Every structure is written in structure tokens, then in C-alpha cells.
Amino acid sequence: MNEAEPAESVGSVGPDFGPAGMPISLMVNGRARIVRVEPRTTLAEALRDGLGLTGTKIACDRGACSACTVWLDGAPVCSCMMLAVEVGARQITTIEGLAVGHALHPVQAAFIGHDAIQCGFCTPGMIMACAALLARTPNPTEDEVKAAISGHLCRCGTYPHVIAATLAVAAGRGIGS
Known part of the structure; x- marks a missing residue:
């Protein structure tokens, strides 16, 4: 001292x-x-x-x-x-x-429509990552979506549905196809 x-x-x-x-x-x-x-x-x-x-x-x-x-x-x-x-x-x-009042964010709605939610534990993190990707890259490629969620672990294996949902939002299809 x-x-x-x-x-x-x-x-x-x-x-x-x-x-x-x-x-x-x-x-x-x-x-x-x-x-x-x-x-x-x-x-x-x-x-x-x-x-x-x-x-x-x-x-x-x-x-x-x-x-x-x-x-x-x-x-x-x-x-x-x-x-x-x-x-x-x-x-x-x-x-x-992300939601505005009772209106879901397009990524949230697309996750529901594309069955990208199973147990739901990874879902909030995945949605946040996909919505951030779309905010900075409005028309991402499949590889860009994969890169955006590459650090996210989904024990149910919904990755193909997450990618489809994100690409559908980017294409303006939302929860369809």
C-alpha cells in the first residue's frame, strides 16, 4: 500500500x-x-x-x-x-x-407458416438472426441464410424450414409456398 x-x-x-x-x-x-x-x-x-x-x-x-x-x-x-x-x-x-401490436413480424409469421418451429427453444434466436439478415440483405441467397443461422443449434433439425421461411419473406411470399 x-x-x-x-x-x-x-x-x-x-x-x-x-x-x-x-x-x-x-x-x-x-x-x-x-x-x-x-x-x-x-x-x-x-x-x-x-x-x-x-x-x-x-x-x-x-x-x-x-x-x-x-x-x-x-x-x-x-x-x-x-x-x-x-x-x-x-x-x-x-x-x-419484433411484432407491432398483435401483428407478427413477417419472419415470425413465415416461421409458423413454414413449420420452422418444433420444440421452440431455438426459435426466438433463429427469428432474430433471420430478421436481422433480411434487414441488412433484403434478398439473401440460401448460403447467406445458412451463414446467418450457422451459430444456432436446433435440436429438432428445422434448418430447411428456417431457410425456406426466410427466403419466402425475402421473395415477398411470406407464409405461402
């Missing part, structure tokens, strides 16, 4: 740095939300446990399956790999934020 420093300042932690929860503001689905989190709380946990947005699924809890995919400033991210306190003022969009 440096003799010029008072003993109480060495290693001291401010009241907002845990282990107890601290309030943070998150911009979620276009709304400012306050949630109390411990510094170790992941974004996925804050969304699910703190804000009740349970559409974001936690499966592997280590970024290997992508079930927890949300958008951060429009880009898909694994929310289990980011601390809630790291988000700052960036915009978070969850699966709940």
Missing part, C-alpha cells in the same frame, strides 16, 4: 458495485427500462428475470447455441455473453419487440 493513500481507499468498492444489485437503465424495444442487477448479471438474465421478457431463451449459457440472440443496435448478439452493465445506451431489441 502506498503510504500516501488512506487505508480505507485501497480496495474499497463504491456502493453501486456489488455484490448487491444496482439499478441500470436499458433501452429495450424502444422503451427506457430500469432494472436492478448484480454486476455479474448477463443481459439475458436481466431481460428474462429483471424485465420479464422471457422470449429470450437461455440454453447453453456460454454463447454456443445462440438461443439467447437479441439485437444490440440492430446487430444480433448472444445476450448470455454480455453483462447487462456493459450495454449502456445502446438499443436492445428482443423477440417481443
